[in-house]
Amino acid sequence: EDQVTQSPEALRLQEGESSSLNCSYTVSGLRGLFWYRQDPGKGPEFLFTLYSAGEEKEKERLKATLTKKESFLHITAPKPEDSATYLCAVQGLSGGSNYKLTFGKGTLLTVNP
Amino acid sequence: DAGVTQSPTHLIKTRGQQVTLRCSPKSGHDTVSWYQQALGQGPQFIFQYYEEEERQRGNFPDRFSGHQFPNYSSELNVNALLLGDSALYLCASSLTGGAPFFGPGTRLTVL
Numbered sequence: 001e002d003q004v005t006q007s008p009e010a011l012r013l014q015e016g017e018s019s020s021l022n023c024s025y026t027v028s029g030l031r032g033l034f035w036y037r038q039d040p041g042k043g044p045e046f047l048f049t050l051y052s053a054g055e056e057k058e059k060e061r062l063k064a065t066l067t068k069k070e071s072f073l074h075i076t077a078p079k080p081e082d083s084a085t086y087l088c089a090v091q092g093l094s095g096g097s098n099y100k101l102t103f104g105k106g107t108l109l110t111v112n113p
Numbered sequence: 114d115a116g117v118t119q120s121p122t123h124l125i126k127t128r129g130q131q132v133t134l135r136c137s138p139k140s141g142h143d144t145v146s147w148y149q150q151a152l153g154q155g156p157q158f159i160f161q162y163y164e165e166e167e168r169q170r171g172n173f174p175d176r177f178s179g180h181q182f183p184n185y186s187s188e189l190n191v192n193a194l195l196l197g198d199s200a201l202y203l204c205a206s207s208l209t210g211g212a213p214f215f216g217p218g219t220r221l222t223v224l
Contacts, residue, residue, distance in 0.1 A: 004155075034212060043117075043203050043215035044156070087155055099169040100146070101205075101213060103155030 002027045002092050006104035013078055013111050021073040021086055021107045029093030033071050034101060035064050036087040044087055047073075078111045085109070115140065117206050117216035125222045126194050134189045134219045138206030144168075145187040146213060147179060148203040156203055162187055163209070191221075199223045 005024045013019055025033065032051050036044035048057045050066040057064050061082065063074040073086055085108050089101040118137045126132050138145050144163045148156035158171035162181035176192045185206075191198055199222050205213035 032212070036215070041201075041218075041220070043119075043217045046212055046214055049212045089155070099161045100158035100171060101148075101156075102158070105153070105155050 002090055002097050002102040004088055004090055004102055004104035006086075006088050006107050008107060009105070010108040011110070013075075013109070015079055015111055015113050016077050018074070018076045018078070020075070021088075021109070023071040023073070023088030023104060024069060025071070025088070025090045026069075027090045027092040027097070027102075031091040031093050031098060033066055034089045034091070035062075035071070035073055036089065038085045038087055038106070040085075047086075075109070078109075080111045080113050083109055083111045117204055117214055119202075119204050119216040119219050121219060122217070123220045123222075125224065127224050128194055128196060130194050130223075131190065131192045132194060132221060134191075134202050134204075134221075136187045136189070136204030136206075136216060138185050138187070138204075139214050142206035142208050142211075142214070143185055144207045144209055145181055145185065146205045146207070147187070147189045148205065148215075149173070150201040150203055150218070152200075159189070194223045196223050 003026045007022045035047040038044045048064040085106040087106045089103040146161040147159040150156040160170040165181045181187045201218045204216045207213040
């Protein structure tokens with residue numbers, strides 16, 4: 001069964017203070033690893049898909065990286081508007097999980113001005 | 114270009130009732146998945162529809178059923194509602210093999 005563990009559960013940063021969020025996963029063959037941002041009471045907003053170890057993707061202040069066991073979401077010089085819950089999800093290759101996403105519980109990021 | 118839309122936004126039901134939630138996928142997408150998100154948790158996969166057939170199902174009881182229409186829109190039906198069914202219900206659409214895009218969700222409260 002696919003599993004995703006995100007850490008920390010909550011992270012509080014000062015504006016401009018860079019940090020990283022961790023997503024550890026176990027899956028029998030990785031089809032893709034996804035990062036989403038979710039604001040309170042709203043649906044997740046797609047950020048990145050990573051497919052293979054060593055891959056990196058960037059968008060504004062966010063950079064996602066992938067190894068065979070974990071992914072990191074690096075936040076450079078964050079602003080208060082980056083405050084949200086960041087969700088990580090995996091999609092496996094095996095027949096029982098090749099269409100669904102398995103999510104972690106998320107990391108609640110708060111950026112103080 | 115409209116993204117994924119869901120209706121209604123909020124819904125209040127009592128135990129034992131039945132509910133129908135609706136979803137219109139992003140333009141060009143042919144696959145619809147439904148997820149349940151409890152407070153403080155990540156979304157849990159309910160099922161996925163493609164070509165009007167249920168293609169994969171998560172660990173949810175038969176009280177949860179769905180349908181996909183020829184225009185790719187979808188419905189989620191939940192029968193015999195329980196207090197534990199209170200959650201945010203998310204619809205996600207994708208093009209086969211692509212990343213899922215989520216709608217704003219329907220907040221269901223069961224009293």
